[in-house]
Amino acid sequence: MLKPKQLQQRLIEQIPELGAHPEILKVTAGPGSVVATLAPSLSFEYHYPLTLVATTADLSESLVDHMVVEVLDWLTLNQPEVMSNSARRLTDFTFTQLADTLTLTLQLTERVQVKDADGVRTITHLPEPPLPENNARPHQVYLNGELISQWAE
Numbered sequence: 001m002l003k004p005k006q007l008q009q010r011l012i013e014q015i016p017e018l019g020a021h022p023e024i025l026k027v028t029a030g031p032g033s034v035v036a037t038l039a040p041s042l043s044f045e046y047h048y049p050l051t052l053v054a055t056t057a058d059l060s061e062s063l064v065d066h067m068v069v070e071v072l073d074w075l076t077l078n079q080p081e082v083m084s085n086s087a088r089r090l091t092d093f094t095f096t097q098l099a100d101t102l103t104l105t106l107q108l109t110e111r112v113q114v115k116d117a118d119g120v121r122t123i124t125h126l127p128e129p130p131l132p133e134n135n136a137r138p139h140q141v142y143l144n145g146e147l148i149s150q151w152a153e
Contacts, residue, residue, distance in 0.1 A: 002125050003108050004029050004050055007074055011052070014070050017063055018054070026053045042114035052104040059100050068095070071104060078128060079108055 008027040012018045018025050032048025054067060075082050075093070082092040092107035111126040140147060 001029060001046055001048070001110055003078060003110055006078070007050070007052070007071070010074050011067065011070055015063070015066050017056075018067075021056070024054050024056050026055075027051070028053075041116070044112055044114070046108075046110040046112070048108055050106045050108050052106075054102045055100055057100055059097075059102060064097065064102050067102065067104065071106070075106070079106070080128060082106070 004027050008025065011025060012022050028051050030049040030051060032046055034044050035047055036042065036044035052067070052071070054063065056063070071093070072083070079092075082088050088107070094105045096103040113122075113124045113126050115122045115124075
């Protein structure tokens with residue numbers, strides 16, 4: 001699994017307090033599942049919770065906010081459905097804060113492609129599918145040829 005290390009590295013690089021004291025941050029993948037089908041290939045997905053625990057004697061609100069913002073930014077590229085799916089938004093990124101500990105838990109997936117060709121098996125971790133391009137939003141709505149609504153951005 002690649003995402004735990006990628007996210008840990010991102011947080012240490014982007015948050016000065018974690019960069020100065022990386023031992024504050026512990027990253028662990030919890031019990032997960034491997035989702036596969038009887039398709040011709042052995043391709044599969046990892047589904048697992050990732051827990052980030054930051055423990056420091058003086059856990060500041062600025063550290064909490066900075067960690068949450070960096071995780072949100074990372075999710076936009078690495079697990080966008082957590083933010084785009086209304087049900088997953090409510091469950092797939094949770095937190096617990098105690099006096100000196102912040103725990104963030106993310107529900108993650110990773111796609112792994114397995115190809116067999118010419119007696120060789122190739123295993124490749126796939127990136128997230130690209131986000132759709134921003135399409136121009138309409139400014140008018142017609143129903144049966146009649147303008148029923150319009151607005152300016």
